[in-house]
Amino acid sequence: MTGVSITERLFGRADPGDRRGPETDAAVSRKAVSLAQQGHLGEAIACFDRVLAEDPANVKMWNNKGVFLDLLGRDQDALACWEMALSIDPEFAPAWVSRGMLHRRRNRFDEALACYDRALEINPDSAVAWYNRSGIFVAQRLLDEAVACYERVLALDPHFVAAWTDLGYARFLQHRHEEAVACYDRAIADDPGSVRVWSLKGGALYALGEYRKSLECFDRVLSLDPKYAAGWSMKCSVLYHLGMYRHALACADKALEINPSCELTTQVRKMLVGLIEKW
Structure with missing residues (x-):
C-alpha cells in the first residue's frame, strides 16, 4: 500500500471550531509538518505542547502530537496521547484511526481492525478510515474484502489516488490485469x-x-x-x-x-x- 501522508493524519486544518489568531490549530499543524519535513521532529512536537499548555482539552492537538510521537517510534507515548484525546471526546474518530495505524504497523491486526471499525461507527463516511481498514485485509491476503474497502473509499472520494493505486494492485494480484491498468490510469489522471x-x-x-x-x-x-x-x-x-x-x-x-x-x-x-x- 502507498499509505497516508502525515498531513492526512493531522486534524485542525480549517474547522469552524478552531482557535482564532496567528496560532490557529491549522497554522500550528502546518508549522509542525514543515519542521518534520526538515527532520526536526522534536521541535514539531513542541508546537503541539505549547498549544496544549494553554488548551489541554484540544483533542486535535493531542491526536497530532500522538502522530509525531508515532513517527519517532515512541509507541507508548503516542498511545497515551490518543487515550487522552479519547478521554476528552470518545467520539473523536481521528484518534481511533491513528491508534489503528500504529497497531497495523506492529502487525496487531485484530486491534487495528477494532480501531478502524470504531472510527467508522462514529463516522461511516471517513474515506481515510475505510482506506486504512483495507490495509488489514491486504496484509492477510483477503483481497475481496480489501477491494470492497477501496470501492467504498472511492465512492466517497473519487480522487483518492492511493486508493486507486492500491485497488489496481489488488486487481493485479487477482490476475485481473486489465482492471488494474484502468485503476492506475485513474490514479495517474490525478497524480501524473x-x-x-x-x-x-x-x-x-x-x-x-x-x-x-x-x-x-x-x-x-x-x-x-x-x-x-x-x-x-x-x-x-x-x-x-x-x-x-x-x-x-x-x-x-x-x-x-x-x-x-x-x-x-x-x-x-x-x-x-x-x-x-x-x-
Whole structure:
C-alpha cells in the first residue's frame, strides 16, 4: 500500500471550531509538518505542547502530537496521547484511526481492525478510515474484502489516488490485469508524476504481454527518476521480450550501476551476454 501522508493524519486544518489568531490549530499543524519535513521532529512536537499548555482539552492537538510521537517510534507515548484525546471526546474518530495505524504497523491486526471499525461507527463516511481498514485485509491476503474497502473509499472520494493505486494492485494480484491498468490510469489522471503508479502500470501491461505500452511506462518512470534501479531492471525485461538484447543489456548495466546487489538483474545480465555472444 502507498499509505497516508502525515498531513492526512493531522486534524485542525480549517474547522469552524478552531482557535482564532496567528496560532490557529491549522497554522500550528502546518508549522509542525514543515519542521518534520526538515527532520526536526522534536521541535514539531513542541508546537503541539505549547498549544496544549494553554488548551489541554484540544483533542486535535493531542491526536497530532500522538502522530509525531508515532513517527519517532515512541509507541507508548503516542498511545497515551490518543487515550487522552479519547478521554476528552470518545467520539473523536481521528484518534481511533491513528491508534489503528500504529497497531497495523506492529502487525496487531485484530486491534487495528477494532480501531478502524470504531472510527467508522462514529463516522461511516471517513474515506481515510475505510482506506486504512483495507490495509488489514491486504496484509492477510483477503483481497475481496480489501477491494470492497477501496470501492467504498472511492465512492466517497473519487480522487483518492492511493486508493486507486492500491485497488489496481489488488486487481493485479487477482490476475485481473486489465482492471488494474484502468485503476492506475485513474490514479495517474490525478497524480501524473507518481513513479510508483507508472511503474505498477508498466508491470500490469508487461503481464498482459503489451510490451510496447509497458516500455512507454518505464520510459516515463525513468524520465521522472533516472536513478530508479527497479525501473531500469523492468525496462531491461521488456526490451528482452522485444528481442532488443543490446539495449536490454545497457539497461541491466544501468540498474546494476545504481544497485549492484540485485541478484536477479545480475542473472539477467549474464543471460543477455550469452545471447549476444551467440550472434
